[in-house]
Amino acid sequence: MHAACLKEPTEPRKVAAILTGGEGERVQIRDNEKGYGLVSRWLHWLMALAIFFLFGLGYWMMGLEYYSPYYRSAPDLHRSIGIVVGLALVFRFVWRLANTKPDDSELSHVEQIAAKLVHWGFYPLILVIVISGYLISSSDGRPIDVFGLISIPSLVTEKGLSDQAGYLHKVLAYFVIGLALVHAAASLKHHFWDRSGVLKRMISGPPED
Ligand code: HEM
Numbered sequence: 722m723h724a725a726c727l728k729e730p731t732e733p734r735k736v737a738a739i740l741t742g743g744e745g746e747r748v749q750i751r752d753n754e755k756g757y758g759l760v761s762r763w764l765h766w767l768m769a770l771a772i773f774f775l776f777g778l779g780y781w782m783m784g785l786e787y788y789s790p791y792y793r794s795a796p797d798l799h800r801s802i803g804i805v806v807g808l809a810l811v812f813r814f815v816w817r818l819a820n821t822k823p824d825d826s827e828l829s830h831v832e833q834i835a836a837k838l839v840h841w842g843f844y845p846l847i848l849v850i851v852i853s854g855y856l857i858s859s860s861d862g863r864p865i866d867v868f869g870l871i872s873i874p875s876l877v878t879e880k881g882l883s884d885q886a887g888y889l890h891k892v893l894a895y896f897v898i899g900l901a902l903v904h905a906a907a908s909l910k911h912h913f914w915d916r917s918g919v920l921k922r923m924i925s926g927p928p929e930d
């Protein structure tokens with residue numbers, strides 16, 4: 722066989738290279754100055770997907786009638802995925818602090834500040850959405866059942882708290898989706914307009930040395 726044929730990666734290997742971020746064989750787990758490793762990229766896209774899904778599910782389930790077959794199962798699913806997002810958020814925060822932030826010197830000074838504000842803004846915002854969601858459901862004393870596997874006890878019970886938490890939950894859920902859309906638009910602008918590698922490095926891993 723010709724030597725060049727051996728170098729050409731087969732289709733499954735190409736797909737694996739995108740998923741794992743390896744240009745070659747090595748899989749980059751951690752982030753470095755050149756880009757995001759496997760853990761950050763998977764966490765980013767899975768959490769983004771989960772948050773958009775929770776928003777849609779939350780919006781839809783609020784309109785369900787008492788006799789709908791989903792009246793109980795939809796909020797159960799919403800709460801379960803929401804708690805998993807909360808746990809993933811804590812892990813992601815620790816992972817972010819324990820890793821080198823990829824270099825963004827190709828952005829202007831203003832863009833760098835805006836990106837920092839938006840990126841760091843997501844963490845407290847999502848945290849408060851999760852905590853308020855927990856309070857909506859648990860402030861009447863009921864525990865939260867996560868996929869039937871674990872049960873999170875109710876810690877705070879107070880009259881009227883559920884309604885206040887519900888209001889905050891709704892407002893912040895709309896806010897986080899708005900921010901995510903602005904954030905996504907900015908990344909698409911950098912990709913298509915400025916032809917920068919910002920979106921690419923969140924999709925595939927950092928280049929090898
Ligand atoms: C990032 C995660 C989450 C997002 C984006 C989200 C989004 C939403 C949205 C859009 C609604 C509909 C609000 C309305 O129209 O009034 C909703 C409702 C609700 N969410 Fe979440 N949610 C998240 C996490 C959670 C968590 C972790 C829990 C509980 C542990 C939770 C519990 C609830 C409950 C109980 C409702 C019904 C509210 C009510 O009856 O007033 N959510 N959520």
Ligand code: HEM
Pocket residue numbers: 761765768769770772773817823825836839840841843844897901904905906908909919920921922923
């Ligand atoms: C709710 C949805 C989303 C959240 C919460 C979110 C959050 C974040 C955060 C916190 C970062 C900083 C890196 C980190 O700490 O992990 C980041 C980076 C990034 N996000 Fe998102 N994101 C969301 C959706 C999206 C979408 C839909 C796109 C594109 C279509 C996108 C594109 C990017 C890109 C390209 C970066 C890398 C920026 C850089 O290299 O500095 N994100 N995102």
